Amino acid sequence: MRQRVHLIFPVLMATLSWVGCQSEVKVQPEVALSNKPDPEPKAEWLDPEKIVFASTPHLGAGLLTDEFEPFVAYLTEQLGRPTEYRTVESYEKMVQLIESKEVHLGMLSPLSYVRAKKSQPGLRLLASQVANGATTYSAYTIARADAGIPDLKALKGKRFAFVDKLSTSGYLYPMAELKGLGIEPESFFSEVVYAGDHEKLIEWVLEGKVDAGATSSSAFNIMKTQSDEGQKLAIIGKSGRIPYDAVVANARLAPELAGQAQEAILRLNTQDAAGREVLRGPTNINGFVPAQDNLYIDVRRALTLLGE
Numbered sequence: 001m002r003q004r005v006h007l008i009f010p011v012l013m014a015t016l017s018w019v020g021c022q023s024e025v026k027v028q029p030e031v032a033l034s035n036k037p038d039p040e041p042k043a044e045w046l047d048p049e050k051i052v053f054a055s056t057p058h059l060g061a062g063l064l065t066d067e068f069e070p071f072v073a074y075l076t077e078q079l080g081r082p083t084e085y086r087t088v089e090s091y092e093k094m095v096q097l098i099e100s101k102e103v104h105l106g107m108l109s110p111l112s113y114v115r116a117k118k119s120q121p122g123l124r125l126l127a128s129q130v131a132n133g134a135t136t137y138s139a140y141t142i143a144r145a146d147a148g149i150p151d152l153k154a155l156k157g158k159r160f161a162f163v164d165k166l167s168t169s170g171y172l173y174p175m176a177e178l179k180g181l182g183i184e185p186e187s188f189f190s191e192v193v194y195a196g197d198h199e200k201l202i203e204w205v206l207e208g209k210v211d212a213g214a215t216s217s218s219a220f221n222i223m224k225t226q227s228d229e230g231q232k233l234a235i236i237g238k239s240g241r242i243p244y245d246a247v248v249a250n251a252r253l254a255p256e257l258a259g260q261a262q263e264a265i266l267r268l269n270t271q272d273a274a275g276r277e278v279l280r281g282p283t284n285i286n287g288f289v290p291a292q293d294n295l296y297i298d299v300r301r302a303l304t305l306l307g308e
C-alpha cells in the first residue's frame with residue numbers, strides 16, 4: 001500500500017504544478033473579429049439625360065409605335081427630360097435589355113416580368129395596365145371559322161402556332177391547358193411553330209399557314225375591330241384570366257427618377273381629354289393601377305404546372 005502511495009504522489013504533484021502554471025499564464029486580450037462584410041461601394045444609379053422606354057413586342061412594330069409614341073411624349077413632358085421609344089425584336093431581347101443599362105423603363109408581358117424579376121430581383125414594378133375596362137385578359141386558341149374545328153381535341157394532326165415561349169397568353173396558359181387535357185403538343189400536332197408576335201400569329205391563321213394558334217383576347221379583339229378579316233376567326237379554346245402587362249423600372253435606375261415616372265404613369269388615364277389623347281393607341285389602354293409582385297402569382301403557378 002505504501003508503495004502505491006509513493007507512485008501516485010509524484011504524479012499528483014506534477015499535475016497540480018501544471019495547473020498552477022496555467023493559472024499564472026497571462027491571457028492576451030482577444031482581437032474582436034467582425035462577421036460583417038466589408039462595406040459595399042455606393043450603388044451607381046442610372047440618371048440618364050435621355051430615358052429609353054421599350055415594350056415586349058407582343059404586336060407588330062407599326063401597332064406598337066402607334067401605341068407608345070404618344071406615351072413617351074407624355075413622359076418627356078412629365079419627367080423634364082427626353083424620352084424615346086425603342087423597338088425590340090423579340091420577347092427574350094426585351095428581358096435582356098431591361099436587365100442591362102440600355103433600357104430604363106419598360107412594359108413587360110406577365111411571363112416576361114416573372115422571368116426578369118427572377119434574374120433581377122431589384123427590378124421595380126411601377127404599375128400594371130388597365131385595358132378594355134379590365135385589369136385582366138384571357139388566352140384564346142383560335143382557328144378559321146370555316147375550318148370545321150370545334151375544339152382543342154379536334155386539332156390532332158393539325159399545324160399549330162404559339163407566339164413565343166415568353167408569351168403568357170401566346171404560350172404559357174394555352175400550354176398549361178393542353179397539358180391538362182393530356183395533350184403533348186410535339187406529338188399531338190403535325191407541326192408546332194412560333195410566330196414571334198400576336199399580330200403575325202393571327203395573320204398565319206387567316207392565311208392558312210397554320211390551322212390554329214394561341215393568342216390574347218386583346219390581340220383577337222384588335223383584329224376583329226380593325227379588319228374585316230377578323231370576322232373569319234373563331235375561338236375554340238379559352239384559358240384563365242391573366243393580369244395585364246407590368247410597367248417596370250430598371251433595377252439600376254435612380255430611385256427618385258423611378259418614383260417620378262411611377263407617379264406620372266399612375267396619373268395617366270382616359271377619364272380626361274389629355275389622357276385619352278395619350279392613350280389613343282390600338283390596344284385600348286385605359287390607364288394604370290398600382291401593383292405588387294404577388295399580382296403575378298398565378299403566372300408563377302402556371303409555370304409550376306409545366307414543371308418550371
